[in-house]
Amino acid sequence: MPGSGKGVFVEVARNDYNLPVYTMGDVVREEALKRYGSAEPEHVLRTSIKLREEQGQDVIARRVYEEMDKGSNVVVVDGVRSLHEVEFFKSKGEVVVVAIHAPPRVRFERLLARNRPDDPKSWSEFKRRDEIELSLGVGSVIALADYVLINDSSVERAREEARRTLAAILSGASRA
């Protein structure tokens, strides 16, 4: 969910574990640029919905997969939104789903503080944004996650939890 801080996990995976990261949102932004000549939030959102309608619920996962370096043993995919996407990746290899959770009030305050142009400026805008995410099915992905990291306090604690989780996952992966 927006503001839960999944960026911290991605950053740790990249910097501390040297894992290649593939970002679902990059695919959508690229396509929005092609379609509208713009990666404004409005256009990105429209593209992400249109693309799924036209080419199936797992289209973004498929595009990310095409771009993947098949020589890598372990990769991180940032920004999975539905079980369709999880199922697609499971058809290609072993998948470990990691969700990052923060309470709505905490996420809202983070987004206000972050204040990127596409971040919500009011509680009602925040709630509307949440509803769009949930309508894609991200709640089911969280409910069925293999790991849920609670990120309701400091960045440093979130980093530590990310490190611990990645260590557990990678020790499992090397056993497999």
Next chain:
Amino acid sequence: MPGSGKGVFVEVARNDYNLPVYTMGDVVREEALKRYGSAEPEHVLRTSIKLREEQGQDVIARRVYEEMDKGSNVVVVDGVRSLHEVEFFKSKGEVVVVAIHAPPRVRFERLLARNRPDDPKSWSEFKRRDEIELSLGVGSVIALADYVLINDSSVERAREEARRTLAAILSGASRA
């Protein structure tokens, strides 16, 4: 989700904090008995879907609310399944949503070990049961929870987390 161990939280709320607990499932079981003269899992499930179709997505929440002792300052509602139900309770007072999470593999093994007549006996049955829960919208409730407790190890640790969480919630409630 089935097997995540929400019973531990309810037990701690009842025994250690003396809070009244209202169970959404009891309402459904009662209605199943009225309709089919049976509270077999099959009938309970059918009733829970029928009831919502006939009388709205928040019907079970409404019935639970009718039964509540309005003199209690704090009550626990066990088994909320959708944001419709959360919204209903929010229209009646302050609501704190607590979700209990365990990874699917852990939940599956717990249900196998518990072996109640209505518990799944195979991975495919387990997945089907999960899909029914998710179709009611429980994933969105988890995604927007105020607290997510991770219950992937021992009952004793789960109890401790439940105690800590309830203490935090109740200190907030007494301030309000």
